[in-house]
Amino acid sequence: MSSSSDFSLSRRHFLVASAGLIGSASLGIATLDAVAAPAFDFEISLAQWSLHKALFAGEIKALDFPVVARKTYDIGAVEYVNQFFMDKAKDQTFLRQLKQRAEDNGVVNSLIMIDGEPEMASADKQIRAAAIxxxxxxxxxxxxxxxxxxxxxxxxxxxEAEWKKHSTETLRALCEFSDDFNINILVENHGGFSSDAKLLTDVMRAVDHSRCGTMPDFGNFCVRRRDGDMWESPCVEQYDIYKGVAELMPYAGAVSAKSFDFDEQGNESSIDFRAMLKLVKAANYQGYVGIEYEGNKLSEEAGIRATKKLLDTIRAEMA
Structure with missing residues (x-):
């Protein structure tokens, strides 16, 4: 399991393997079987967004999340989403209670997903400063x-050039601040230019900081939507999801196993999880693979369980 202290060592290891990994991706998923890798070992975490409907509806409180992860799903690591406690970043009482509930249930607090802050790659220098x-x-x-x-x-x-320049500047500044806190800064492919894996890896190389990494998401590779929005209208330009994950994995500090729907055999119906996890394995990744269920056909509980079962099955097959 990767920790913040060994992230830079892991990243250097990933970089050694990256040329062969991305080259294999361009030749097709099947060639990954020939890539040498140690025994596949990852642990499953649960992204808080998997329960966003219940949380927004007030059926689950933010403080209950680590308890639910352990008692309902027997998952021992969680990924928080700040949307569910936007005003609590400096609330020591809330943070202390959240930390205690995780500890009481044997749950590891893995990371916090940050939304709702000013744009890190804005063309406006003042907005970028506010984002930092x-x-x-x-x-x-x-x-x-x-x-x-x-x-x-x-x-x-x-x-694209402006986005890369601005992204590089703000990321480097944030990483330098985070050095004193031993916290890594991970960028998710999360819409717009960030979903173009080639552009994002260009930024990783330009930042060149041991705390800077990626969080490859299996499903977020829409580069452009019909109406120019970030999430609402249909996607009209999508980066190849398998090529994208292959390119982002050399810098990965976490992995998001996005899922939407499942067929009768229990496989994700729109994403080949076995192909994705071959890419993860080929990168010698040993960290958490997070469940992030976003489907509508199954309930949140059923979707989380289906994703966990699929990950458990593939991990056993690939061990």
Whole structure:
């Protein structure tokens, strides 16, 4: 299991393997069988977003999340989403209670996904400065909760070159701040330019900081939507999801196993999880693979259980 202290060592190891990994991806998934890798070992975490409907409806409280993860799903690591406690980043009482509930249930606080802050890659320098400041409190909260990372978004307008330049500047500044807190900064492919894996890996190389990494998400590779929005209208330009994961894995500090729906055999019907996990294995990744269920056909509980069963099955097959 990767920790914040060994992230840079893991990243250097990933970089050694990256050329062969991405080359294999361009030749097709089947070639990954020939890539040498140690025994496949990952643990499953649960993303809080998997329960967003219940949380927004008030059926589950944010403080209950680590308890639910353990008692309902027997999952021992969690990924928080700040949307469910946006005003609590500096609330020591809330953070202390959350940390205690995780400890009481033997649950590891893995990371916090950060939304709702100013755009890190904005063309406006003042907005980028505000974004850095806005994320600092979440780095401090993550440290208090004994997380190893925060997940950020790299949203912003402009040309590709402008986006890469602005992303690089703000990421490096945030990583330098996070050094004192031992917290890694992970970027998810999460819409817009950030879902173009080639552009995002260009940013990783430009930042060149041991705390800077990616959080590959199996399902978030829509680069452009019909109406220019981030989430609502149909996707009209999508990056190849398997190529994208292959390119992002050399920098991965966490992995998000996004799921939507399942067929009668229990396989995800729109994403080949076996192909994805071959890419994860080929990168010698040993960290958490997080369940992030977003489907509508199954209930949140059933979707989480179906995703966990599929991950357990494939892990056993690939051990």
């Amino acid at each position: 400041e806005g994320h600092k409190k979440w780095i401090e909260a993550a440290r208090y909760l004994d997380c190893t990372a925060i997940r950020i978004n790299l949203h912003g307008e402009g040309t």
